[in-house]
Amino acid sequence: MTATASGMFNASTTPNLEEEDLIYFCKVIEDRAGISLKSTKRDLVRTRLRSRVTDTGFNSYGDYRNYLMTLPKDHAEWENFTNLLTTNKTDFFREPKHFEYLVQKILPEWLKNKERTFKVWSAASSTGEEAFTLAMVLARYLPKDRDFKILATDIDTDVLSTAQNSVYPISKKPEIPSEYYTPCIDLGKGDARGWFRMKPHLREKIIFKQHNLIDRTSPGNGVFDLVVCRNVLIYFSPDTIDFVQKKIFTTVKPNGYLFIGHSESFQGIPHQWSSAGPSVFRKGS
Numbered sequence: 001m002t003a004t005a006s007g008m009f010n011a012s013t014t015p016n017l018e019e020e021d022l023i024y025f026c027k028v029i030e031d032r033a034g035i036s037l038k039s040t041k042r043d044l045v046r047t048r049l050r051s052r053v054t055d056t057g058f059n060s061y062g063d064y065r066n067y068l069m070t071l072p073k074d075h076a077e078w079e080n081f082t083n084l085l086t087t088n089k090t091d092f093f094r095e096p097k098h099f100e101y102l103v104q105k106i107l108p109e110w111l112k113n114k115e116r117t118f119k120v121w122s123a124a125s126s127t128g129e130e131a132f133t134l135a136m137v138l139a140r141y142l143p144k145d146r147d148f149k150i151l152a153t154d155i156d157t158d159v160l161s162t163a164q165n166s167v168y169p170i171s172k173k174p175e176i177p178s179e180y181y182t183p184c185i186d187l188g189k190g191d192a193r194g195w196f197r198m199k200p201h202l203r204e205k206i207i208f209k210q211h212n213l214i215d216r217t218s219p220g221n222g223v224f225d226l227v228v229c230r231n232v233l234i235y236f237s238p239d240t241i242d243f244v245q246k247k248i249f250t251t252v253k254p255n256g257y258l259f260i261g262h263s264e265s266f267q268g269i270p271h272q273w274s275s276a277g278p279s280v281f282r283k284g285s
């Protein structure tokens with residue numbers, strides 16, 4: 001979710017979000033993105049859509065709803081609507097145990113095989129911190145004769161632009177362990193003071209691309225050594241989690257791994273993964 005300053009209105013002039021508008025917005029975001037907001041998220045929906053209602057020239061959520069109802073499925077306004085209702089919080093080295101697991105367990109085992117390129121999918125990558133964390137770790141721990149590639153996807157086109165640009169505010173630098181500063185980041189100078197950019201040798205390893213996890217399309221069959229799909233399943237219903245975990249299963253190589261967020265689980269969902277550690281799953285050979 002990215003807010004635009006223009007069109008923000010004073011709290012006293014905020015139009016009322018009627019129950020029928022809320023129900024419609026919740027239904028549509030679930031149909032389009034799988035995000036299950038439930039009507040308890042009234043304040044979230046009201047705040048996130050507020051500036052969009054005025055930016056599009058409407059006086060009420062109801063008028064904006066009526067407008068959306070007239071639009072074809074591929075109209076550009078749906079992208080704005082979806083981008084506003086996603087939650088994009090992320091950090092570099094978030095849930096660091098996963099990166100320790102990658103270095104201590106997955107890579108030593110993978111290095112025993114003859115493959116040259118370790119392939120990762122960061123599914124729901126937000127602004128790119130997760131993909132760059134993977135890139136920093138892989139660049140540091142893989143030997144020179146091995147390579148890696150990362151596919152980083154998200155439904156939200158605004159966060160993908162930020163990720164593609166790979167420029168972050170200096171306030172995020174402490175999220176990165178200091179041993180990675182020199183090899184991985186360039187500090188901004190002049191007008192770019194207060195920002196840093198990920199180095200080109202990391203940027204060139206990542207492809208950022210739009211992908212909706214609830215689409216039937218898939219980025220490949222049996223191609224990834226590791227899929228990282230963290231902190232997005234919490235927004236999905238059990239049926240959607242089931243659909244997504246099955247889809248990811250087909251994209252992973254035999255013996256490949258899946259990381260999910262520490263607050264997520266497949267509890268109550270029959271699946272084919274073997275549990276390999278906290279929030280770590282493995283596909284059998």
Ligand SMILES: C[S@@+](CC[C@H](N)C(=O)[O-])C[C@H]1O[C@@H](n2cnc3c(N)ncnc32)[C@H](O)[C@@H]1O
Pocket residue numbers: 032033034035086087088089090091094123124125126127130153154155156159211212213214229230231232235261
């Ligand atoms: C909270 S962020 C998690 C980012 C990162 N994986 C992490 O753990 O730090 C959740 C991301 O999931 C994305 N998302 C939500 N629904 C999605 C869908 N149906 N397909 C792809 N991405 C989706 C959102 O746009 C958001 O950027």
